[in-house]
Structure formats: C-alpha cells, structure tokens
Amino acid sequence: MSVKLYALTCGHLNGPFDALMEGGEGRIDLPIPSFLIEHPKGRALYDTGMHPExxxxAKGRVSERIxxxxxxxxxGPGDDIKSKLEAIDKDPAKVDLIIVSHLHFDHVGGNxxxxxxxxxxxxxxxxxxMAPESEARFGFYKADFDKGHKVKAVEGEYDVFGDGSVVCLPTYGHTPGHQSLKVRTEKGEIVLTGDACYFCRTLKERRLPVRVFDRELMLASLDRLxxxxxxxxELIFGHDPEFWKGVPQAPVPLF
Ligand SMILES: [Zn+2]
Incomplete structure (x- = not known):
C-alpha cells in the first residue's frame, strides 16, 4: 500500500539556542512542523503546531516562563494547521487521526x-x-489538548493502520511518553523524530536540551533513532532550521 507523506511548516518560534541544545549560542528560529499522512485507510496528522491565539x-495562553x-x-496568520491544510485543499474536518508526538504547546496547539x-x-x-499538576510539572496546557477528541492511548510500538506502514515508536525522555513516527513510503523508511531529537547535532553530539523529563530515557531514545x-x-528533524530548508513542502510530497 502506498503512503504519501507531506510536510507543513506551521510558522516559526524564536528561542534561546542554549536552552534547546547544550552549548548553543544566541537565538534560533525553529520551524514548527506538522506532517500529513495519506493512507488508503485514512488521513492522519503527526502534530498540529500552535494555537492561533x-x-x-500569548500571555493568556502559556506561562510566563514560555x-x-x-x-x-x-x-503569522495562515500558519495554523487549519489554514495550512486548506491551502492545499484538504479539509481539517476530514482528518481521521492526530498522532501526537507529545503534549507541548507547539505540537498539539492546533488539535x-x-x-x-x-x-x-x-x-x-x-x-x-491529564494529571492535576500537568502544567507545573510537565509544561502541558490542557487548553491545547483536552478538547473532547476521542483518545486512543497506546503503549509502546503501535501499528496505526495495521499494515506496518505507519508505526508509532516510543521515544520517551523529552516528556514522559514522547513518540516518534516511522513511515514506510515508496522511497523507503522515514522516521519523524519529533522532539526526541531537535537538531541533527542533538543526535551526533548528544547535546541535550537543558530541561528534559528524563535524560537517561532521552539518551536511550537517541540510541534507538x-x-x-x-x-x-531517513530521520527528519522538524525543529532544525538548517535541515528543514531542504525539506519539500506540501503540496509536494516529502516522499
Ligand atoms: Zn517542539
């Protein structure tokens, strides 16, 4: 079965490089990625970017620290997931699945x-x-993801369409239950790393972000990747601005 994968850039976030990668200097513009997967059995997104609000x-939506x-x-206007999908003639109401890498605001804000x-x-x-201390402890905002969707909570590897073409890979550590996504396309196997690995250098040099849920788990996830x-x-590093420059954007398929 053929699967098509598309990259959508849902705007950028400007942040301090040293917080995102040990030894980073200055500030960095992070692309905010979402991916559309079209499978004969359904349409899925891997992450939905940020909420338009x-x-x-921003002060009313996320913490002072953020x-x-x-x-x-x-x-900008037009950078939210709804606008991005509509720009390529896809109806957001006809997306069957949102595969969530993790619950940070730049990944589930568009849910x-x-x-x-x-x-x-x-x-x-x-x-x-869903824990009461979710925001204080993990930096999660229920306003992003507690929106009444049906939720399928999986544990470990999960074969989304039952044919091995789209498989959730647990890559815990950045957060308690982060997952990457393996997609088998006509041109080979692609792994969307999510925030298990922000940058190419995170993987090569093992320079982690300053704040992570569990360093050991995250290092083990990097080993797995x-x-x-x-x-x-082929690994796709969604927040890496240099890497991202070479990633074709929808409606051109990534693979
Ligand atoms: Zn992120």
Whole structure:
C-alpha cells in the first residue's frame, strides 16, 4: 500500500539556542512542523503546531516562563494547521487521526482546529497531560489538548493502520511518553523524530536540551533513532532550521 507523506511548516518560534541544545549560542528560529499522512485507510496528522491565539494573546495562553523564552512573531496568520491544510485543499474536518508526538504547546496547539480526529498518544504522556499538576510539572496546557477528541492511548510500538506502514515508536525522555513516527513510503523508511531529537547535532553530539523529563530515557531514545538511521531509515528533524530548508513542502510530497 502506498503512503504519501507531506510536510507543513506551521510558522516559526524564536528561542534561546542554549536552552534547546547544550552549548548553543544566541537565538534560533525553529520551524514548527506538522506532517500529513495519506493512507488508503485514512488521513492522519503527526502534530498540529500552535494555537492561533498565541499570535494575539500569548500571555493568556502559556506561562510566563514560555513567554520569556520564546518569541511568537514568526507565527503569522495562515500558519495554523487549519489554514495550512486548506491551502492545499484538504479539509481539517476530514482528518481521521492526530498522532501526537507529545503534549507541548507547539505540537498539539492546533488539535482544536481538527475537530473530528481521534488522538493517538502514548499512555504515559496522556496520563501526565491529564494529571492535576500537568502544567507545573510537565509544561502541558490542557487548553491545547483536552478538547473532547476521542483518545486512543497506546503503549509502546503501535501499528496505526495495521499494515506496518505507519508505526508509532516510543521515544520517551523529552516528556514522559514522547513518540516518534516511522513511515514506510515508496522511497523507503522515514522516521519523524519529533522532539526526541531537535537538531541533527542533538543526535551526533548528544547535546541535550537543558530541561528534559528524563535524560537517561532521552539518551536511550537517541540510541534507538541512531540505530534506525544506521539500518537505512531517513530521520527528519522538524525543529532544525538548517535541515528543514531542504525539506519539500506540501503540496509536494516529502516522499
Ligand atoms: Zn517542539
């Protein structure tokens, strides 16, 4: 079965490089990626970017810490997931699945704009998200993801369409239940790393972000990603601005 994969850039976030990668200097413009997967059995998104309210009322939406770290001026009108899908003639109401890498605001903020999808999330991530201390402890905002979607909480590897073409890979560590996504296309195996690995250098040099849920788990996840790469998979680093320059954008398929 053939699967088509498309990259959508849902604006940019400007942040401090040293917080995102040990030894980073200055500030960096992070692309905010979403991916559309078209499978004969359904249409899925891997992440949905940020909520449009961040453009007008970031202080009312995310914490002071996030506001002091990040600049939102690179998130323009038309950069939200709904606008991005409509620009390529896809109806957000006809997306069947949202596969959530993790529950941070730059990955699930657009869930509300994709109203009819079932959310696929790792169970430890969902449990952390629904916990009372979710915001203080994990930096998750229920306003982003507690939107009444059907939720399928999975544990470990999960074969989304039952044919091995789209498989959730647990890559815990960045958050309690982060997952990457392996997609088998006509041109080979692709792994969307999500925030298990922000940059190419994160993998090569093992320079982690300053704040992570569990360093050891994250390092083990990086080992896993590296093994997949050695096995021939191509890794996609969604927040890496240099890498992202070479990624074809929808409607041109990534693969
Ligand atoms: Zn992120």
């Amino acid at each position: 961040l453009r007008t009322n 506001n002091s770290m990040f600049g939102f001026s690179g998130f 509300e704009l994709v109203p009819n999808a079932t959310v696929i999330v790792q169970r430890p991530e969902w449990e952390a998200g 590296q093994a997949l790469e050695k096995g021939g998979a």
